[in-house]
Amino acid sequence: MERIEQHASYGGYQEVWKHASSTLGCEMRFGLYLPNAALRGQKCPVLYWLSGLTCTEQNFITKAGAQRYAAEHGLIIVAPDTSPRGDDVPDDPGYDLGKGASFYINAAQEPWATHYRMYDYVVDELPALVEAEFPANGARAISGHSMGGHGALTIALRNPGRYRSVSAFSPIVAPTEVPWGRKAFRAYLGEDREVWKQYDTVELLKSAVERLPLLVDQGEGDEFLEEQLKPQLLRAACEAAAHPLRLNLRPGYDHSYYFISNFIGEHIAHHAGALR
Amino acid sequence: MERIEQHASYGGYQEVWKHASSTLGCEMRFGLYLPNAALRGQKCPVLYWLSGLTCTEQNFITKAGAQRYAAEHGLIIVAPDTSPRGDDVPDDPGYDLGKGASFYINAAQEPWATHYRMYDYVVDELPALVEAEFPANGARAISGHSMGGHGALTIALRNPGRYRSVSAFSPIVAPTEVPWGRKAFRAYLGEDREVWKQYDTVELLKSAVERLPLLVDQGEGDEFLEEQLKPQLLRAACEAAAHPLRLNLRPGYDHSYYFISNFIGEHIAHHAGALR
Numbered sequence: 293m294e295r296i297e298q299h300a301s302y303g304g305y306q307e308v309w310k311h312a313s314s315t316l317g318c319e320m321r322f323g324l325y326l327p328n329a330a331l332r333g334q335k336c337p338v339l340y341w342l343s344g345l346t347c348t349e350q351n352f353i354t355k356a357g358a359q360r361y362a363a364e365h366g367l368i369i370v371a372p373d374t375s376p377r378g379d380d381v382p383d384d385p386g387y388d389l390g391k392g393a394s395f396y397i398n399a400a401q402e403p404w405a406t407h408y409r410m411y412d413y414v415v416d417e418l419p420a421l422v423e424a425e426f427p428a429n430g431a432r433a434i435s436g437h438s439m440g441g442h443g444a445l446t447i448a449l450r451n452p453g454r455y456r457s458v459s460a461f462s463p464i465v466a467p468t469e470v471p472w473g474r475k476a477f478r479a480y481l482g483e484d485r486e487v488w489k490q491y492d493t494v495e496l497l498k499s500a501v502e503r504l505p506l507l508v509d510q511g512e513g514d515e516f517l518e519e520q521l522k523p524q525l526l527r528a529a530c531e532a533a534a535h536p537l538r539l540n541l542r543p544g545y546d547h548s549y550y551f552i553s554n555f556i557g558e559h560i561a562h563h564a565g566a567l568r
Numbered sequence: 569m570e571r572i573e574q575h576a577s578y579g580g581y582q583e584v585w586k587h588a589s590s591t592l593g594c595e596m597r598f599g600l601y602l603p604n605a606a607l608r609g610q611k612c613p614v615l616y617w618l619s620g621l622t623c624t625e626q627n628f629i630t631k632a633g634a635q636r637y638a639a640e641h642g643l644i645i646v647a648p649d650t651s652p653r654g655d656d657v658p659d660d661p662g663y664d665l666g667k668g669a670s671f672y673i674n675a676a677q678e679p680w681a682t683h684y685r686m687y688d689y690v691v692d693e694l695p696a697l698v699e700a701e702f703p704a705n706g707a708r709a710i711s712g713h714s715m716g717g718h719g720a721l722t723i724a725l726r727n728p729g730r731y732r733s734v735s736a737f738s739p740i741v742a743p744t745e746v747p748w749g750r751k752a753f754r755a756y757l758g759e760d761r762e763v764w765k766q767y768d769t770v771e772l773l774k775s776a777v778e779r780l781p782l783l784v785d786q787g788e789g790d791e792f793l794e795e796q797l798k799p800q801l802l803r804a805a806c807e808a809a810a811h812p813l814r815l816n817l818r819p820g821y822d823h824s825y826y827f828i829s830n831f832i833g834e835h836i837a838h839h840a841g842a843l844r
Contacts, residue, residue, distance in 0.1 A: 300789060300820035301830055357633040357829060513576060544576035553633060554577055 293425065296321070302363035303328035306353055315409050315417040316376040322418065323353035323371035324426065327363045334366070335429035337456075337567035338422060339560065341371040342414065342436030342443040344462075345472070346392045349373045352437075355549035361557045365564035370422055372414065374440070376407040388472050389479055395467065396443030397491045399480035408480060411491075415447055415454070433563040435459040437552055438516075442467055445493040445506065452502035457566035459507035459559045461552050462514055465526040466494040472520050497529040505536035507562050509555050511545030569701065572597070578639035579604035582629055591685050591693045592652040598694065599629040599647035600702065603639045610642070611705035613732075613843035614698060615836065617647040618690065618712030618719040620738075621748075622668045625649045628713075631825035637833045641840035646698055648690065650716070652683040664748050665755055671743065672719030673767045675756035684756060687767075691723055691730070709733040709839040713828055714792070715740055715748070721769040721782065728778035733842035735783035735835045737828050738790055741802040742770040748796050773805040781812035783838050785831050787821030 297308035304327040313320040323341075330336045339362070341352050352358070352371045362369050375381075375394035382403040384390035390404075399408035422428050434455045436444035441463025448458035467473020468488045477488045489495040510523045517523075523539060530537035545551040573584035580603040589596040599617075606612045615638070617628050628634070628647045638645050651657075651670035658679040660666035666680075675684035698704050710731045712720040717739025724734035743749020744764045753764045765771040786799045793799075799815060806813035821827040 299822055299824050299826040300787070300818075301826045306826055354631050354825065357636075359826070359829075360633075511576070542576075546575055548575050549630065550575040550577045550582055550635070553635075 293421070301325070301359040304331060304359070304363055306359055308349060308353070311421065313376070313413060313417060315413045317407050318376045318378040318381055320377065320413070321349045321373050323349045323369070325353070325359050325362050325369040326426070327366050327368065329366040330368055330427045333427060335427045336366050336368045337431035337433065338368045338370055338419070338428045339563050340414065340418070340432065340434045341369055342396060342434070342440030343371065343374050344436070344438030344440050345374070346387050347374050348392070351549065355553065356556050357553045358556045358560060361560035365560060367560065367564060367567065368422075368426065368428060370418065372418055375410060381407045384479070386475075389476055393439065393476060395439055395473070395476045395480065395491065396447065397480055400487070401480060401482050404480050410443075411447070414443065415451060431456055431567045433457040433567055435461075435559055435563065436463070437461040438547065439464055439472070441508070442493060446491050446496060448504055449493065449496040449500050450490070452504075455504065457507075457563045458504055459562060461509050461555070461559075462511060462516070462521055462547055463493065463508060463526075464520060466492060466522055468492045468495065469525070470520045470522065494525050494529040497533045497535050500533060500535060503536060505538065506530065507538050507559060509540045509542060509559070511542050511547065511551045513544045514547045516547055569697070577601070577635040580607060580635070580639055582635055584625060584629070587697065589652075589689060589693060591689045593683050594652045594654040594657055596653065596689070597625045597649050599625045599645070601629070601635050601638050601645040602702070603642050603644065605642040606644055606703045609703060611703045612642050612644045613707035613709065614644045614646055614695070614704045615839050616690065616694070616708065616710045617645055618672060618710070618716030619647065619650050620712070620714030620716050621650070622663050623650050624668070627825065631829065632832050633829045634832050634836060637836035641836060643836065643840060643843065644698075644702065644704060646694065648694055651686060657683045660755070662751075665752055669715065669752060671715055671749070671752045671756065671767065672723065673756055676763070677756060677758050680756050687723065690719065691727060707732055707843045709843055711735040711737075711835055711839065712739070713737040714823065717784070718743060718769065722767050722772060724780055725769065725772040725776050726766070731780065733783075733839045734780055735838060737785050737831070737835075738787060738792070738797055738823055739769070739784060739802075740796060742768060742798055744768045744771065745801070746796045746798065770801050770805040773809045773811050776809060776811060779812060781814065782806065783814045783835060785816045785818060785835070787818050787823065787827045789820045790823045792823055
């Protein structure tokens with residue numbers, strides 16, 4: 293493991309680390325914000341952030357402005373890359389499949405199955421690494437944007453007890469029902485739609501055993517709202533399952549990091565409350 | 569003139585515009601933040617932001633997190649590109665000459681002299697355009713980073729009465745004395761060092777007619793501190809000229825936008841006070 297960036301920020305450090313991932317069979321990078329409390333040796337809770345299509349570990353750490361709030365609340369933030377990387381890793385010409393588009397699942401179909409195991413990476417390998425190497429106290433939260441919002445919600449729903457809180461910006465809540473998800477799931481998982489359902493928030497809500505409240509922000513000016521995001525399906529699924537949901541529809545806001553930067557402070561405050 | 573981006577942000581809009589610049593002989597882009605007050609038709613003061621080497625109009629608007637503070641204080645922020653652009657514009661293989669590296673001067677040497685007139689663009693054409701097309705009240709401030717900090721300081725010093733306030737992050741304060749400046753000034757201006765002095769903050773301070781206080785933030789962990797930035801020369805020049813200077817040396821901070829994002833709120837508050 294090697295630190296490749298370190299920038300002072302709000303009394304702590306924004307860093308980038310790289311390491312050899314055994315789960316993914318490639319070298320991976322992740323952003324790490326260490327608040328001042330962590331520098332002083334205090335063990336801190338960790339918020340995991342999953343980014344959206346086309347992103348690397350850089351987008352969130354350079355654009356979201358989360359460091360200010362993480363510093364305020366004494367949170368570590370870990371922001372991994374969005375897929376396996378490297379010359380040996382299969383890719384696709386589309387921006388919505390292959391590198392930068394893992395959908396945070398374990399692929400079952402070739403050529404993807406060897407490297408595309410981001411679900412296991414995010415659930416197991418990355419937290420084990422973080423908790424072994426950094427001053428983390430074992431309390432975890434998870435959030436993300438778009439494809440990463442889908443990742444955060446599905447991972448939290450499938451792993452009761454593992455996260456104290458979960459939130460999402462502009463998440464893909466029903467990937468089995470929308471073009472982005474269908475394309476990716478067909479390639480990564482094959483044609484069996486029953487298999488797809490284990491990675492679909494709306495489906496998972498039907499059998500969720502833990503009532504972890506979902507905090508979701510969605511811009512009403514989002515260019516992907518109607519075709520890909522469909523927050524009304526999330527609302528209906530939560531109502532049907534009596535699952536607690538705070539869905540903030542934000543007039544005028546789009547799918548960009550400008551939207552995330554406006555409301556990341558509220559999400560971090562939400563997580564900090566649960567992580568205390 | 570055409571709007572090519574518009575993103576809701578803190579009750580206003582972060583926009584990007586393009587227009588044909590007569591000064592530069594090419595199409596130019598600039599970022600424009602319009603606070604809520606401007607959307608409601610109120611005329612607002614304008615802060616001009618000049619970015620550093622290699623930047624476009626995107627870096628500041630996506631990474632600095634300035635919108636929050638501009639919204640709070642009711643400021644418009646205009647962030648132009650850092651040089652003329654386009655296939656007809658001469659360039660150089662180095663990152664520190666040609667496109668992305670105008671140094672905000674009017675070039676006198678070929679092949680640069682036709683297009684590289686960013687001083688005139690920033691001082692005259694851009695404010696005239698902004699004040700004609702947007703709800704600007706005529707009150708101006710100027711700031712920038714590194715090469716853009718040099719631009720902000722020299723432009724303010726050379727144009728008494730034109731700006732209510734000036735500030736800079738990590739500015740090149742003595743370009744005639746450091747490698748970045750010497751390389752660029754030799755190419756753009758020729759060998760006569762007397763000509764160079766009209767674009768050098770330390771030199772301009774010797775004859776400044778207006779005592780506009782300079783607010784400067786400089787990271788002490790900045791990788792360019794010793795060779796290119798030399799804030800001690802600024803301090804000495806201000807002391808010699810009895811020119812008011814607030815020089816904040818920030819332990820640990822580097823040359824990146826992480827540094828800017830940490831202190832941009834203080835700079836915007838400073839400008840807002842002067843612009844009221």
